[in-house]
Amino acid sequence: GAGVSQSPRYKVAKRGQDVALRCDPISGHVSLFWYQQALGQGPEFLTYFQNEAQLDKSGLPSDRFFAERPEGSVSTLKIQRTQQEDSAVYLCASSLEHYYGGYTFGSGTRLTVV
């Protein structure tokens, strides 16, 4: 597609529920990133994929967070047993190479845990 597509746009989860957030990067983009953006703050890095390989997951806040990109295109960020502090916008970004030129971000998924 023309841009990075994320779904759903909005997700309300009850505390303790598992959620899965999807990212469709631009076709052919090798690098894929997930960021978490709390209200009124800048995005914070969660994890990075190069093709299907997860090269860095140092930003994942706990072992309840898991990301995958099994075929090197679509990626899923899964959060198990959601807690209120997980409420945030989750942004996905992709690029052809890992830098130079900036990244293309999706519109994000706004997760609210109640």
Add this chain to the structure above:
Amino acid sequence: SQQGEEDPQALSIQEGENATMNCSYKTSINNLQWYRQNSGRGLVHLILIRSNEREKHSGRLRVTLDTSKKSSSLLITASRAADTASYFCATEMDSSYKLIFGSGTRLLVRP
């Protein structure tokens, strides 16, 4: 944790005026990027300046970088109401691919 601090946190100007936003960071960088974010939307890449560059222009945007002071500024000339958004600086450190974002400047351009 965020590397960048942006100043001011909020800025309100009249259409036609210039807007200047500043960003400071802590560690050495490979490049610095500016992004715009409209309310409820994703980030849009505006401009990238490499560590060996001092100034860059793109349309009504002018970015400067002072690596000795670890700071950058974004100037938007002849602002328009459509420029109303949050603006973030993001640094990419040496030998890394992560973007470290600042906390952003919320710009309001009054028509």
